[in-house]
Amino acid sequence: MTESAVIHDTFVIERTYSAAAERVFAYLSEPAKVRRWYAESDSHEVESFEVDFRVGGAERSTFRLGDKTPFPGLVMVNEGRFEDIVPNSRIVATTSMTFGARRISTSLICFELFADGDGTKVVLTHKACFYEGADGPQMRKDGWIALLNRLGQVMAN
Numbered sequence: 001m002t003e004s005a006v007i008h009d010t011f012v013i014e015r016t017y018s019a020a021a022e023r024v025f026a027y028l029s030e031p032a033k034v035r036r037w038y039a040e041s042d043s044h045e046v047e048s049f050e051v052d053f054r055v056g057g058a059e060r061s062t063f064r065l066g067d068k069t070p071f072p073g074l075v076m077v078n079e080g081r082f083e084d085i086v087p088n089s090r091i092v093a094t095t096s097m098t099f100g101a102r103r104i105s106t107s108l109i110c111f112e113l114f115a116d117g118d119g120t121k122v123v124l125t126h127k128a129c130f131y132e133g134a135d136g137p138q139m140r141k142d143g144w145i146a147l148l149n150r151l152g153q154v155m156a157n
Contacts, residue, residue, distance in 0.1 A: 007130040009137035037154040104134035
């Protein structure tokens with residue numbers, strides 16, 4: 001038997017936003033709002049962004065990395081499926097990421113929303129298998145930290 005090159009990892013990130021759960025949920029579920037904080041960036045071009053937000057629905061986004069990245073011109077694809085949705089409370093999705101033409105990871109991502117005073121606490125739990133050549137757990141966690149920070153900025157505007 002050969003040793004697996006798969007790296008397994010789980011991390012949890014918590015953020016509290018000064019918005020009601022309904023508003024936060026809208027930014028996690030409505031395609032135009034999700035695109036603003038999740039897909040749009042100065043570091044890449046969005047080639048496609050599709051979200052069918054329902055249990056069993058698919059999400060797919062394709063990005064071409066920009067000139068200021070370590071991999072200019074490379075295409076990154078995220079493909080996923082919504083596994084569970086409880087309005088204003090929970091979203092669970094499975095996703096796979098392809099970098100170039102190579103699959104680098106498969107993840108289970110759970111967003112949980114909790115009332116916190118006048119705001120909403122979001123708990124993101126990310127469980128993943130990282131394959132050969134993947135960005136790895138720390139880069140992925142750093143990416144989600146940046147995305148959740150951006151979510152707060154977008155909701156504030």
